[in-house]
Amino acid sequence: MGNIYSPGPHLCPQCGLPLSPTAILCPRCQSVVVASQHWEAPLLDKRGITPAAKRRTGMIWLGVLAANIAAALMVGLSLWFSDKSPAAATIFISSDFTLVPGVMGLVGAFCWKDLRLSSVEYFLYSLPIAAVGLVAGGIFMGEGAICLLIVSPLLLTFVFLGSLLGRWLFALGSKTLNMSLAPLALSFLMVDLFSPHHFASSVSDTVVIKAPPAQVWAHLAVVPPIPSKPDFWLFRAGLPYPVQATARGVGVGATRRCIFSKNSIFEERITHWEPGRQLTFDVTHQPSDPEILGHARVLRGQFDLKDNGDGTTTLTGTSWYELYVYPAAYYDLWAGSIARQVHLRVMTHIKTLSESGH
Amino acid sequence: MLARIARTVPALRLVPGLPSLFDTALLAHTALFHPARLKALHEMEQIVLSWPGVTTKLHRFGGTEFRLGNREIGHLHGNGLLDIPYSKALRHQMVQSGHAQPHHIFPRSNWISFFIKAPADVPNAATLLRLNYERWLAVDTPNML
Numbered sequence: 001m002g003n004i005y006s007p008g009p010h011l012c013p014q015c016g017l018p019l020s021p022t023a024i025l026c027p028r029c030q031s032v033v034v035a036s037q038h039w040e041a042p043l044l045d046k047r048g049i050t051p052a053a054k055r056r057t058g059m060i061w062l063g064v065l066a067a068n069i070a071a072a073l074m075v076g077l078s079l080w081f082s083d084k085s086p087a088a089a090t091i092f093i094s095s096d097f098t099l100v101p102g103v104m105g106l107v108g109a110f111c112w113k114d115l116r117l118s119s120v121e122y123f124l125y126s127l128p129i130a131a132v133g134l135v136a137g138g139i140f141m142g143e144g145a146i147c148l149l150i151v152s153p154l155l156l157t158f159v160f161l162g163s164l165l166g167r168w169l170f171a172l173g174s175k176t177l178n179m180s181l182a183p184l185a186l187s188f189l190m191v192d193l194f195s196p197h198h199f200a201s202s203v204s205d206t207v208v209i210k211a212p213p214a215q216v217w218a219h220l221a222v223v224p225p226i227p228s229k230p231d232f233w234l235f236r237a238g239l240p241y242p243v244q245a246t247a248r249g250v251g252v253g254a255t256r257r258c259i260f261s262k263n264s265i266f267e268e269r270i271t272h273w274e275p276g277r278q279l280t281f282d283v284t285h286q287p288s289d290p291e292i293l294g295h296a297r298v299l300r301g302q303f304d305l306k307d308n309g310d311g312t313t314t315l316t317g318t319s320w321y322e323l324y325v326y327p328a329a330y331y332d333l334w335a336g337s338i339a340r341q342v343h344l345r346v347m348t349h350i351k352t353l354s355e356s357g358h
Numbered sequence: 359m360l361a362r363i364a365r366t367v368p369a370l371r372l373v374p375g376l377p378s379l380f381d382t383a384l385l386a387h388t389a390l391f392h393p394a395r396l397k398a399l400h401e402m403e404q405i406v407l408s409w410p411g412v413t414t415k416l417h418r419f420g421g422t423e424f425r426l427g428n429r430e431i432g433h434l435h436g437n438g439l440l441d442i443p444y445s446k447a448l449r450h451q452m453v454q455s456g457h458a459q460p461h462h463i464f465p466r467s468n469w470i471s472f473f474i475k476a477p478a479d480v481p482n483a484a485t486l487l488r489l490n491y492e493r494w495l496a497v498d499t500p501n502m503l
Binding site for chain 2: 116118119120121123124153156157160161164165167168171
């Protein structure tokens with residue numbers, strides 16, 4: 001990049017003091033020189049095919065490759081230790097989605113440290129790092145498109161932040177500090193791997209129905225087929241959505257099947273049966289496909305009816321679930337949102353049926 | 359939006375790492391919906407990085423911080439908001455002349471804000487930052503000017 005200032009005499013317009021070509025604040029009268037008098041837009045790289053440009057492109061892709069090799073090593077280590085840690089055997093720990101991408105960014109930044117990239121470029125070059133990581137996750141870990149879609153913002157964010165952290169650290173040039181990064185990252189990984197993980201949560205939603213509780217109750221255990229197409233974008237993207245519920249028998253101990261699209265079926269056993277008041281069921285079996293369901297387990301569901309005394313009923317649907325993927329603060333946003341959309345689809349259908357007198 | 363959230367829940371900026379996460383989301387939003395602004399941010403940073411002695415780091419409240427030695431000369435958020443700490447007189451002069459706005463969160467402080475919306479805003483933004491760069495350059499090396 002060339003000199004960003006135009007050459008030639010440069011005088012303060014207020015007091016006439018000769019200034020250096022780069023000065024824009026007069027040291028005598030403190031007045032500001034108008035930008036247009038001396039400012040020229042800089043000439044930026046046009047990315048011509050020069051040896052320097054080729055080297056730059058090569059280093060960028062080297063960063064992408066090295067970052068993913070580092071990630072593969074860390075995830076491999078994490079999986080190997082998972083076999084030895086009962087706490088982490090069936091879950092994806094926070095480090096897999098925060099520390100590993102952060103290290104990916106750090107490794108990328110190490111390869112890019114001499115390229116004088118802007119933050120915007122760090123962000124843009126974090127995209128291929130994250131994309132390669134996602135594709136590798138899809139191929140080697142069997143994750144589906146929706147899982148990858150959900151994880152992508154988290155992955156990209158931490159790759160980018162790791163790269164910015166790396167840019168700063170590597171500019172400091174402290175070899176001691178840089179060398180301490182690897183054991184520090186491994187220590188965090190080990191602590192996370194061998195720490196106990198448990199996260200359970202619940203989501204409740206309420207709908208007011210213009211029908212008495214008895215009329216609403218008739219549609220709770222057995223939900224007739226829902227004809228409408230889903231509105232929620234994840235359902236439209238391929239995530240199974242509820243279409244019907246069937247039941248065998250009545251009362252406590254009866255079985256219920258909540259049927260989702262793509263023939264995904266949740267088997268349930270009714271644990272509380274109070275006509276016109278409450279229906280509670282435990283989920284005894286849930287489908288293993290799509291793969292997203294392997295990262296969470298629905299424990300229980302409940303419909304609660306409240307007679308409002310004016311011919312209307314307040315229907316509250318609640319789901320309890322466990323997450324096996326961390327950080328829970330992030331994934332619970334998705335799980336809660338999906339559970340809410342399941343509730344609303346079913347409860348809106350119940351409302352329509354009840355209010356139409358079916 | 360940044361100002362609204364920061365004003366509504368000011369304690370959020372004290373949560374370690376949260377401002378950086380938030381600023382990354384702003385940058386992603388800029389990349390998706392304002393490509394011209396993204397180009398402007400890139401140009402802005404390239405200009406500032408060409409000034410001798412300027413280094414960058416993650417700003418504690420999110421964004422890219424530009425430093426001259428141990429001093430911050432300003433920081434740039436992912437949505438194009440440039441914040442610069444001036445002297446009181448210089449801040450007054452810049453705001454009075456309309457070259458900059460009072461700081462988006464702390465309007466009574468000596469900080470100013472300038473919103474880079476398009477590449478056309480880059481020269482003015484860089485001039486504002488250059489003012490501070492030269493101010494600290496003059497302090498650290500008085501014979502420069």
